[in-house]
Amino acid sequence: MKTTISEVGKYVDQTVTIGAWLANKRSSGKIAFLQLRDGTGFIQGVVVKAEVDEEVFKQAKELTQESSLYVTGVVRKDERSPSGYELTVTSLEIIHAATDYPITPKEHGTEFLMDHRHLWLRSRRQHAVMKVRNEIIRATYEFFNENGFAKVDPPILTGNSAEGTTNLFHTKYFDEEAFLSQSGQLYMEAAAMALGKVFSFGPTFRAEKSKTRRHLIEFWMIEPEMAFMDHDESLEVQEKYVSHIAQSVLKNCQQELKALERDTSKLEKVQAPFPRISYDEAIEMLQKDGHEIKWGEDFGAPHETAIAEKYDKPVFITNYPAEIKAFYMKPHPERPEVVLCADLIAPEGYGEIIGGSQRIDDEELLKQRYDEHNLSLDAYQWYLDLRKYGSVPHSGFGLGLERTVAWMCGVEHVRETIPFPRLLNRLYP
Structure with a gap:
């Protein structure tokens, strides 16, 4: 089922596909946390190494900021999330891998941000x-x-x-x-x-x-x-x-x-x-x-x-x-x-x-x-x-x-x- 981040609440415990961009990510060896956005909102995608194909986990680890992709996974309720939900990722399809995205998670000056x-x-x-x-x-x-x-x-x-x-x-x-x-x-x-x-x-x-x-x-x-x-x-x-x-x-x-x-x-x-x-x-x-x-x-x-x-x-x-x-x-x-x-x-x-x-x-x-x-x-x-x-x-x-x-x-x-x-x-x- 293809949907958007703002609509995932309708599909709890179901598998959905979302077209998204990678806003940020972090990983702890066996788990990758993908901060995803699609224009309607933000959601965290969780990729667990033991639960996906080796290629999927490799893709998740190598994803770069603002790359575009289709993410498929199971919608889970999560009270800690700002949206109230997160996605347990089962597969990824990379549409376009972005390189050297200029606005990184560090601090930037106002003029730089306005130029971009x-x-x-x-x-x-x-x-x-x-x-x-x-x-x-x-x-x-x-x-x-x-x-x-x-x-x-x-x-x-x-x-x-x-x-x-x-x-x-x-x-x-x-x-x-x-x-x-x-x-x-x-x-x-x-x-x-x-x-x-x-x-x-x-x-x-x-x-x-x-x-x-x-x-x-x-x-x-x-x-x-x-x-x-x-x-x-x-x-x-x-x-x-x-x-x-x-x-x-x-x-x-x-x-x-x-x-x-x-x-x-x-x-x-x-x-x-x-x-x-x-x-x-x-x-x-x-x-x-x-x-x-x-x-x-x-x-x-x-x-x-x-x-x-x-x-x-x-x-x-x-x-x-x-x-x-x-x-x-x-x-x-x-x-x-x-x-x-x-x-x-x-x-x-x-x-x-x-x-x-x-x-x-x-x-x-x-x-x-x-x-x-x-x-x-x-x-x-x-x-x-x-x-x-x-x-x-x-x-x-x-x-x-x-x-x-x-x-x-x-x-x-x-x-x-x-x-x-x-x-x-x-x-x-």
């Missing part, structure tokens, strides 16, 4: 991170599908920008200038006026010359947009969504979280509702703790971390000054100097994972914002049309996938949370 990212992905830790990323994506589709959202795909090549044209990648679109998208939000607002509740999931690009552990040049965003919804209602959707993906990861990625040595008690606390503080309260809190920051300044990583440390679950910071936020955010009805927005700050120093707001729905006010931000009316006329033809209150937000993966996995740098990271000085592999 195409191979580093095979390691147990990187495998675990990718599986958690996949679960977050699966749970994202589940949440929005179950809550009446339609998936809409905004363009990646755009003629304008959601937040001004700085930090954008320019390209030629035949005879016109174009940009790689930094957000699908403006297009999602148009989609929400057609479909009510929508979400997008796709790559976004920021030409920021930043080297921090929280930044990537190319990253993936989940961007929901909702018609007939105010800011407070949007916050409820956000906390329910983040709670849903956290609980899904806890439920479906137990082996991966164990491989990552993640303290799951911290993720167990991620359940709605989340605490909310205003920007004013956050500034006051930081000043009391000795941080040099004035009202009107944006928060940096140390500020976000200091605020997050006071809570054991994500915290919303609401109502930032209009001056430091995007042109499309709706002013607070009682305090026009601040806007109806919120950033969601993850615990444990992972920073902002969501930015969201209620959008301006008044045509004249949006025109005024165009003037203040020197935005071309020609380029943004279509966006203004959304306020001209049946405008409604609407809100939305964007969640950065890689920061969320980093937080849920407990890994320090976002470069490990995307298969092939694009960094300031890295376009290879």
